[in-house]
Amino acid sequence: MRKKSNSNSNDDVPLIGSSVIPLINKLQDIFSPLGDIDNRLTGLRLPQVAVIGSQSSGKSSVLEALVGRDFLPRGCDICTRRPLVLQLEKCCDDGIGNESFEWGEFGHLQDKRFYDFDAVRREILAETEKEVGVNKGVSDKQIRLKICSPNVLNITLVDLPGITKVPVGDQPSDIEARIRNMIMSYIKQETSIILAVSPANADLANSDALQMAKEVDPTGTRTIGVITKLDIMDKGTDARNFLLGKVIPLRLGYIGVVNRSQEDINNNRSIRQALAHEEQFFRDYHVYRGLSDRCGIPQLAKKLNQILEQHIRNVLPTLKTDLTSHLVAVEKELRSYGEALESKGERGAMLLNILTKYSEAFSAEVDGKSQAMTTKELSGGARIHHIFQSIFVKSLEEVDPCDDLSDEDIRIAIHNATGPRNALFVPEVPFEVLVRRQIARLLDPSLQCLRFVYDELIKISRACESGEMRRFSELRSRLEDVTARFLRDSVKPAERMITNLIDMEMDYINSSHPNFIGGTKAVDMAQSELKAMQVPTTLILFHV
Numbered sequence: 001m002r003k004k005s006n007s008n009s010n011d012d013v014p015l016i017g018s019s020v021i022p023l024i025n026k027l028q029d030i031f032s033p034l035g036d037i038d039n040r041l042t043g044l045r046l047p048q049v050a051v052i053g054s055q056s057s058g059k060s061s062v063l064e065a066l067v068g069r070d071f072l073p074r075g076c077d078i079c080t081r082r083p084l085v086l087q088l089e090k091c092c093d094d095g096i097g098n099e100s101f102e103w104g105e106f107g108h109l110q111d112k113r114f115y116d117f118d119a120v121r122r123e124i125l126a127e128t129e130k131e132v133g134v135n136k137g138v139s140d141k142q143i144r145l146k147i148c149s150p151n152v153l154n155i156t157l158v159d160l161p162g163i164t165k166v167p168v169g170d171q172p173s174d175i176e177a178r179i180r181n182m183i184m185s186y187i188k189q190e191t192s193i194i195l196a197v198s199p200a201n202a203d204l205a206n207s208d209a210l211q212m213a214k215e216v217d218p219t220g221t222r223t224i225g226v227i228t229k230l231d232i233m234d235k236g237t238d239a240r241n242f243l244l245g246k247v248i249p250l251r252l253g254y255i256g257v258v259n260r261s262q263e264d265i266n267n268n269r270s271i272r273q274a275l276a277h278e279e280q281f282f283r284d285y286h287v288y289r290g291l292s293d294r295c296g297i298p299q300l301a302k303k304l305n306q307i308l309e310q311h312i313r314n315v316l317p318t319l320k321t322d323l324t325s326h327l328v329a330v331e332k333e334l335r336s337y338g339e340a341l342e343s344k345g346e347r348g349a350m351l352l353n354i355l356t357k358y359s360e361a362f363s364a365e366v367d368g369k370s371q372a373m374t375t376k377e378l379s380g381g382a383r384i385h386h387i388f389q390s391i392f393v394k395s396l397e398e399v400d401p402c403d404d405l406s407d408e409d410i411r412i413a414i415h416n417a418t419g420p421r422n423a424l425f426v427p428e429v430p431f432e433v434l435v436r437r438q439i440a441r442l443l444d445p446s447l448q449c450l451r452f453v454y455d456e457l458i459k460i461s462r463a464c465e466s467g468e469m470r471r472f473s474e475l476r477s478r479l480e481d482v483t484a485r486f487l488r489d490s491v492k493p494a495e496r497m498i499t500n501l502i503d504m505e506m507d508y509i510n511s512s513h514p515n516f517i518g519g520t521k522a523v524d525m526a527q528s529e530l531k532a533m534q535v536p537t538t539l540i541l542f543h544v
């Protein structure tokens with residue numbers, strides 16, 4: 001456990017009225033298990049501050065300075081690999097009477113408080129590696145961390161992976177697009193405030209963060225610019241004009257900060273010392289004199305808290321309306337599922353009822369007694385009839401008995417069968433060989449018809465799912481699986497029987513049939529017999 005640090009740069013910052021930020025935090029906690037980053041499920045857009053910037057621009061350093069603690073994985077390489085939702089809550093004791101304690105709590109490890117901030121860092125690393133491995137992979141699955149401390153102001157921020165250009169380690173080749181999409185999903189929401197972090201030692205006018213922010217917030221009404229690394233700018237240059245908003249104007253303005261360098265971290269310079277150093281930097285550097293309200297971490301904390309509070313108050317009425325209508329819709333859906341099933345007996349009866357309804361609906365669909373009869377399209381059994389009567393018959397008729405069989409083929413077959421002798425009549429053997437080849441061509445359309453019938457039965461099975469079944473998603477997917485397996489199993493014997501029928505037709509050419517007058521007629525006869533037998537439909541329905 002760590003003691004409260006005496007230096008509290010934020011202590012003298014007054015809170016504006018009673019904070020609404022914890023209220024939004026609670027809502028975020030409630031909705032986060034849904035994993036609804038894009039709000040597609042709930043449609044609710046909760047206010048939040050998204051921290052964006054190119055890789056190693058200093059985002060994590062800013063967050064640590066705001067908290068006043070070392071707790072994030074940091075370095076020159078990619079460090080933030082999953083979005084970190086950081087809820088800072090000002091609290092004066094640890095909930096069990098001990099004042100001045102700071103602690104962290106993860107969304108995935110509730111009821112476990114971390115008083116050691118090195119353990120917080122290790123947990124963030126472990127959680128990241130659990131999801132994306134050790135080799136620089138990136139994921140959009142959030143890590144949620146609440147930090148309660150007397151030294152923070154109420155702010156909720158989302159630390160996002162840095163924008164990168166070149167894939168390294170296990171990163172896919174489209175890593176830049178992936179990270180940009182992830183960032184976009186946060187900042188495109190009108191309820192998000194964008195904290196665009198840009199390092200002063202790179203070309204500020206071309207900052208990735210400011211460019212992305214501009215795409216979604218062209219008027220700059222919800223973007224705060226943070227300029228880091230003011231201490232390592234090129235000699236003779238400064239960021240004064242930027243901080244004054246003269247280069248890229250932002251309504252919410254800019255804040256310049258000086259965080260710890262990597263060397264400072266390696267030398268164990270504490271954040272308290274770093275904040276004192278930052279204060280000294282702005283005092284000494286005459287170029288930034290007169291800009292005290294735009295310089296330093298304490299100013300950033302104050303500004304963020306004020307903007308977020310105001311922002312939440314602005315969106316609160318709409319949010320309340322959205323929440324109420326969402327609640328009404330969810331309650332309605334809940335009522336449609338019926339009463340809770342307490343006992344095993346009730347559950348059994350319900351299960352039996354659902355299964356009976358399902359099988360009755362299936363039979364009704366196939367037999368043609370369902371309500372679908374009233375619609376304008378063919379469905380169920382009628383559709384199967386159509387497949388057989390129109391599609392199958394047509395495909396059989398399209399098989400030309402003389403296709404691929406020329407007079408020359410017949411002549412050669414006769415000569416080959418009679419050897420040196422002259423043939424007076426068409427010998428039986430070449431006749432049967434040629435006809436069999438033609439009859440075999442009826443197999444494909446017959447098997448295709450079987451596949452159509454199978455697809456139709458699958459469609460019918462889906463159409464039979466009752467409203468009640470939506471309540472039990474597990475039962476629904478199991479029933480779908482079982483029906484699909486059952487139909488799949490029925491396909492095999494049906495295929496076998498179709499093949500047997502064709503084989504039978506090929507095996508015995510019935511030349512005593514009244515319609516028989518020659519070779520091609522044999523194929524015609526096979527066609528009409530297949531049609532008459534309604535082969536595939538009968539077989540698969542027989543199995544069902």
Ligand SMILES: Nc1nc2c(ncn2[C@@H]2O[C@H](COP(=O)(O)OP(=O)(O)OP(=O)(O)O)[C@@H](O)[C@H]2O)c(=O)[nH]1
Nearest residue numbers: 055056057058059060061079080162229259261262
């Ligand atoms: N000199 C100096 N170094 C800084 C400053 N801010 C950050 N750094 C250093 O820049 C490096 C990257 O900082 P991070 O805070 O990890 O950057 P990040 O944007 O969170 O990085 P990713 O999460 O990997 O994208 C670290 O070595 C920091 O010590 C600053 O204001 N001055």
